Amino acid sequence: MDYLLTDEQKMIQELTRKIAEEKIRPVAAKYDQSEEFPWEVIKVIADSDLFGLFIPEQYGGMGVNVLNLCLATEELSRACGGIAVCYAASALGTFPIVLFGNEEQKKKYLPDLAKGKKLAAFGITEPEAGSDASAIKTTARKDGNHYILNGLKHFITNGGDAEVYTVIAMTDKTKGARGGSAFIVEKGTPGFTFGKKEDKFGIRASSTRELIFTDCKIPKENLLSREGTGFIVTMKTFDMSRPGVAAQALGIAQGALDLAVKYAKERRQFGKAISSFQGIQWMIADMATEIEAARSLIYAVARMVDAGRTDISKESAMAKMYASDVAMKVSTDALQIFGGYGYMRDYPIEKYMRDAKITQIYEGTNQIQRNIIALEVIKETAK
Numbered sequence: 001m002d003y004l005l006t007d008e009q010k011m012i013q014e015l016t017r018k019i020a021e022e023k024i025r026p027v028a029a030k031y032d033q034s035e036e037f038p039w040e041v042i043k044v045i046a047d048s049d050l051f052g053l054f055i056p057e058q059y060g061g062m063g064v065n066v067l068n069l070c071l072a073t074e075e076l077s078r079a080c081g082g083i084a085v086c087y088a089a090s091a092l093g094t095f096p097i098v099l100f101g102n103e104e105q106k107k108k109y110l111p112d113l114a115k116g117k118k119l120a121a122f123g124i125t126e127p128e129a130g131s132d133a134s135a136i137k138t139t140a141r142k143d144g145n146h147y148i149l150n151g152l153k154h155f156i157t158n159g160g161d162a163e164v165y166t167v168i169a170m171t172d173k174t175k176g177a178r179g180g181s182a183f184i185v186e187k188g189t190p191g192f193t194f195g196k197k198e199d200k201f202g203i204r205a206s207s208t209r210e211l212i213f214t215d216c217k218i219p220k221e222n223l224l225s226r227e228g229t230g231f232i233v234t235m236k237t238f239d240m241s242r243p244g245v246a247a248q249a250l251g252i253a254q255g256a257l258d259l260a261v262k263y264a265k266e267r268r269q270f271g272k273a274i275s276s277f278q279g280i281q282w283m284i285a286d287m288a289t290e291i292e293a294a295r296s297l298i299y300a301v302a303r304m305v306d307a308g309r310t311d312i313s314k315e316s317a318m319a320k321m322y323a324s325d326v327a328m329k330v331s332t333d334a335l336q337i338f339g340g341y342g343y344m345r346d347y348p349i350e351k352y353m354r355d356a357k358i359t360q361i362y363e364g365t366n367q368i369q370r371n372i373i374a375l376e377v378i379k380e381t382a383k
């Protein structure tokens with residue numbers, strides 16, 4: 001399919017494909033096994049200015065462009081979904097500042113994030129507040145020129161490794177969802193510590209930790225937007241970032257298909273390459289078609305965002321839901337094509353299946369995406 005990409009977009013695609021093949025693929029299994037944070041690769045990504053793809057030019061970036069971010073994330077994920085999410089999660093943590101930060105906040109935080117000198121993370125989830133984000137218990141109490149944060153966030157990607165955190169806390173519990181506010185919290189602030197690092201099924205190169213706030217005092221200047229807008233900040237952030245999760249899923253699916261086709265051409269049974277069997281060919285045809293359908297949807301949604309459309313919750317949810325379901329199905333079928341060998345860790349394919357699973361869960365599970373889509377469709381139909 002020709003997506004009529006511009007020269008700049010093709011250049012980003014080629015650059016990230018090269019980084020993926022030369023710098024990520026050779027170390028993907030190592031980081032999957034060790035669960036160390038892949039700083040050596042993050043440095044390569046930073047040196048290539050790729051952290052600038054989601055930051056305006058006046059703050060040191062290359063302009064906020066969601067399609068560019070999707071193209072980069074897709075290519076990096078093709079080699080390793082875990083390493084790619086370390087990059088994409090920094091975009092998730094940065095978007096609230098790009099979308100809602102004031103001039104001082106943007107000047108203070110964005111230049112270092114654009115250069116990849118610092119990573120960002122986003123924290124809303126808590127042990128009792130996952131899909132129901134409005135149930136968060138972390139509080140931010142105003143105290144003169146400061147806010148005092150208390151509470152615990154868990155499952156936070158880049159937790160512990162990022163320097164800049166955008167965090168949602170309740171400033172007024174009596175107001176329910178209208179009582180949440182968004183804050184920027186810097187690593188090293190007294191009262192802000194990290195809990196356990198999770199031992200995960202997939203995306204093991206990416207770090208997932210608890211954020212613990214114990215009388216953590218931050219300047220009032222770290223409030224993003226206004227008090228009470230925390231959940232709007234979150235929803236608008238997710239509208240921008242979900243195409244990126246979809247692109248991660250797409251890259252994982254494409255990477256799994258690439259490996260499966262190569263294997264099918266090499267593996268011989270009944271005196272022939274298994275790629276000559278119709279049963280395998282039909283699987284390949286379905287996988288390739290579903291991947292292309294996901295890609296078309298993601299690029300179309302990313303182009304809507306880049307054209308300035310803000311009413312994109314439905315489309316963004318569709319891209320994330322569809323691409324992640326495709327990634328799970330394609331990576332499962334790819335493993336099937338590898339037969340028993342695919343089940344062994346000696347082969348790279350099982351990692352794709354493990355890495356794919358998370359894309360159906362984070363930034364809102366696919367059940368929640370279906371709720372968002374259905375509500376919008378029903379609303380539109382009632383007009």
Ligand SMILES: Cc1cc2nc3c(=O)[nH]c(=O)nc-3n(C[C@H](O)[C@H](O)[C@H](O)COP(=O)(O)OP(=O)(O)OC[C@H]3O[C@@H](n4cnc5c(N)ncnc54)[C@H](O)[C@@H]3O)c2cc1C
Nearest residue numbers: 122123124125130131155156157208361362363364365367
């Ligand atoms: C590896 C990893 C990284 C993550 N990174 C981050 C991060 O960087 N920042 C952050 O804030 N969070 C992060 N999360 C949290 C993630 O977004 C949540 O795990 C997710 O939103 C689901 O919440 P939960 O795990 O509490 O599941 P629950 O909400 O308890 O859901 C359990 C099941 O019930 C279903 N369910 C719940 N409500 C409904 C409903 N209304 N209708 C139908 N089904 C429903 C869900 O779909 C799911 O299948 C991460 C999670 C993981 C595992």
